[in-house]
Amino acid sequence: MARTKTDNSAKMKDVADLAGVSIKTVSRVLNNEPHVQEKLRRKVREAADKLDYVPSQSARSLRGSRSYDINLVCHHPDSAYVNAIQFGAVIACQELGYQLSISLVEDLDQKSISEIRDAFETVMRRRRPDGVVLLAPYANDEKIGFVLHEMGIPVVRVGPVDLQKQGLLVEIDDYQAAIEVVRHLTDLGHDRIGFIRGSENQRSTHVRFSGFSVAMEAAGLTVDTDLVRPGTFDFQSGYDAGQYFLGLKTPPTAVFSSNDDMAAGLVAAYTERGLKVPDDLSVVGFDDASIATCMRPYLTTIRQPLSDLGATAVRELVSTLSEASRNGAHRIVLDHEFILRDTTAPPQTN
Amino acid sequence: MARTKTDNSAKMKDVADLAGVSIKTVSRVLNNEPHVQEKLRRKVREAADKLDYVPSQSARSLRGSRSYDINLVCHHPDSAYVNAIQFGAVIACQELGYQLSISLVEDLDQKSISEIRDAFETVMRRRRPDGVVLLAPYANDEKIGFVLHEMGIPVVRVGPVDLQKQGLLVEIDDYQAAIEVVRHLTDLGHDRIGFIRGSENQRSTHVRFSGFSVAMEAAGLTVDTDLVRPGTFDFQSGYDAGQYFLGLKTPPTAVFSSNDDMAAGLVAAYTERGLKVPDDLSVVGFDDASIATCMRPYLTTIRQPLSDLGATAVRELVSTLSEASRNGAHRIVLDHEFILRDTTAPPQTN
DNA sequence: GCGGTTTTTGACAAGGTTGTCAATATTGGA
DNA sequence: TCCAATATTGACAACCTTGTCAAAAACCGC
16 A cells, blocks of 8 residues: 555666676766766666666665664654754765664663663664764763674764774864853953853863863862862753852852753743843853753854754765775864854953 | 775575574564464574574565655754754654655755656665655645656655645644634733734745634734734744734734744844843743753743654654555644743733 | 365566676777 | 796685565364
């Protein structure tokens, strides 16, 4: 009922017949292999066009070594961050003739190697993806990397990673970005600057904090541990941090939040108390997620080129696959951008 | 380099040998086909377990008629709505041994049939997904449905759809939900109730508005066209609507927004003017997206079980595939829930 | 206990591509 | 012009499953 029984779509054989060559020659042309005369190349391409030929992925991957499938491993995609990266990854996959599929695995970073192996067993061996894109919070997990390596599946990681092991990595310079944020704040005259950390199992939390600390020192300021709060990258934890800051005898005059969601929560906490941002508190976020412009005042933040990160990750991964020669580490750093909006101002002098 | 050359993973042949049966029997057992003795079934299962056997998806789909691939067609996944549905869909796919892949196609609903055909040509014929999940704004597009039908690919649509054509449909009762919203507002004593529409190419906009209108009439109120504003489902358009309402001589005392993002924009517009929600304006949203609790006051809204919608869509689709008998239309309605939070109150009497 | 059903099992082909390797055509040098 | 080397092409096997169909086994009623 559902699918028509007679599959009348063209096969490689049909193209070969129409072009008057062998199927192997068709295969060569379509895969851009050498050793085919230009004249035949054209003929084959024309025939393929005319017949609307589309190669069968399953036959290709059964016989060949490629599945033309890239797997994105993530946790819970309900975050603008993952979402935007995924967007870029899908686009790049479509351009390259690959397909992006999604795997959701929970708390993988908390599991033992053999549990991870089990979790990946089916996902990775059924379809045998040609590569895997690893996002936070899994990008920086050593065990996951180990299992994937053991399975012989190439990996590209997105976001800051401190693993020594060789591999593909696409990120922005979180460290430098954090420094720029602090510089902006100190330039405005702030000297009591707070910080909201993100999830502790994500490397970006540590890198951003370390940039923050270094820049503070460079500005001759000390990092007051009372002004450094934990967080989990979500709105609520930013809100909680805000409550905490508001309860302080000497609250900070500015806070750098590790991401935008928490920054929004922080602003909400202040606003709720009748305080004004940026008058009573300057706030800087990180990511330039959609919430940054869906809040008032508009959030000053660091823009991560998220969908570019996703697209670049896929492109690098795919190009690694063909260039058998390229081994070892390869790290790509994309540009971030400081986005000045309305949540920062000089500290109130009173 | 990347992948180990010697593929030592077990094949069906290995399982058959170990279990002392033919490969066809293994195939039968693993696919839960009838006509195998219970004793052999156990033997085969044990052998498969012992060898960590994982069937090759490509061989399966090359020979069989299934690809075990479900394709989610969407527009731009940068919306909490799409995201949550996708989440449920991935989970369901994983449970069922399917894989979810993503296709991004832009403005498909604006294209001609042959353009759509071209856009789908590669995506759909390479991998030959067993089914397609269609989300807004494509769920309700007739041409897309036609092309997919022509290609013989089963489709499940998520969200309200008015196409007569048979097919799978998973949705909530948007109409009834809208009525509940109005009832809540009229119960509070509101009689000047505004409405913010969503994108005009999405059926939900019309269904929600029609529920709104009917409930207004039922309450003895008339729908004042001055209080009905267009929107595009995003924060900004809600904000714009808010500006408009604020400019009115007699603004509404309550507004029903077709989704949460716009409701948040509306609240932002009022708050920015120094007005208070719900004192100066009651607001109700739709979706219960994350923004509903990432704004202050917390948004009263209708909760859509988004990830359930996605999961149900996939499950229905897959079950249709095996039950060859089931044809024709099938419509599943999941429960929504009215979520009372802090953006509604009786109208100010002054 | 026998012929006829029905159930269970297996041998074999087929699915559409790519890899291997041999065959053929072309080129270059003597 | 001929031989060796190289470039181009094609025949055929292989990849790993599932569908078909026939064989074998088990069951039934008389």
